Amino acid sequence: MNGPARFPNVYDLSKVKASKLVFWGAGSVGSWAMSKLAYPWWRQIVIADPKNLKVENIERHWLDESWIGKPKAIGCRETLIEHGVPGEKVIAHVGDAEAIFEEHTDAAAAIVSVDDEDVKYRISAWCEKHNIPMIVGSVYAQGKGGQVVTLPHPDKVCFVCAQGALGNLEYSGHPADQNYGFDPTQFRSPEGAPQAVPSLGAPVGIIADWMAMSVMDVVATTKKIDPTVLMIAFQDWVEVRRLRQGDIMRELSEYIALQSKLSMQRTMMFGPEENGRFPLLIRNSTFPLALERWSECTAHTHDVTSASNI
Ligand SMILES: [Zn+2]
Secondary structure (H helix, E strand, O other): OOOOOOOOOOOOHHHHHOOEEEEEOOOHHHHHHHHHOOOOOOOEEEEEOOOEEOHHHHHHOOOOHHHEOOEHHHHHHHHHHHOOOOHHHEEEEOOOHHHHHHHHOOOOEEEEOOOOHHHHHHHHHHHHHHOOOEEEEEEOHHHOEEEEEEEOOOOOOOHHHHHHHHOOOOOOOOOOOOOOOOOHHHOEOOOOOEOOOOOOHHHHHHHHHHHHHHHHHHHHOOOOOOOEEEEEEOOOOEEEEEEEOOHHHHHHHHHHHHHHHOOOOOOEEEOOOEOOEEEEEEOOEEEEEEOOOOOOOOOOOOOOOOHHHO
16 A cells, blocks of 8 residues: 555444544634544545635644635545545535535534534534534634534434533524634734734644544444533633532532642632632643533434433
């Protein structure tokens, strides 16, 4: 075989060969997740993204400058081929997700990194309807952290359940922030053209790595994968839960003190009280939250009365 040697026995190769991956979104997070999953053995890889690569994307995107002004989906397809994925296995779709929903109901996983919340919910409904495992990655403003939502059985615990459990359903149609809280016009070349926002590449890459690992776990192993939100914090403090005063806070305080005694850097602390609750903050760490079906979720088309048994 030409090209780099590969080690196909880490995961169940027969599962990989039977699996179609669909990438909804080929922005920075999606493209780097793709780069980590650029194996030649997949049955098929589908990349859907309606947009072109912009100059301010470059610092954090897998594609290079030669793709500026051209469709990201096409660029990612070509780059996957350069990395050894046979061209006949890669489909690029430059357009809306809905246009190809019906063609890919046999997907083994949906890897979602679109910015638009409405599109995310439509993809969620598609995953729920066809029970397609869904892995959703996002990066917090200014790259302080991010999260990876893994939903191995969306017919039982779906993305709406996850958002409900996390208290994220206040969304009311605001346009998504596609620049991670930065104004790209702040970063201009001497000629005045917008430039890449510095320093986002690393956090984006870390979130993408976690997504890729989650995809492989869900698709190519026999492990029982639980619905999870993995919250990831880098140097800055990121809130992960709100807790009432009580025993759990005392125990957590003891744990935090223990970290210092062990010469570990403190990775948790409490923020100031707000409405009777204390925010629990983390940094330099990951915080996996178990997800259950949300009792108020209206997204399920199937009977989910037995969902608590999963
Ligand atoms: Zn649900």
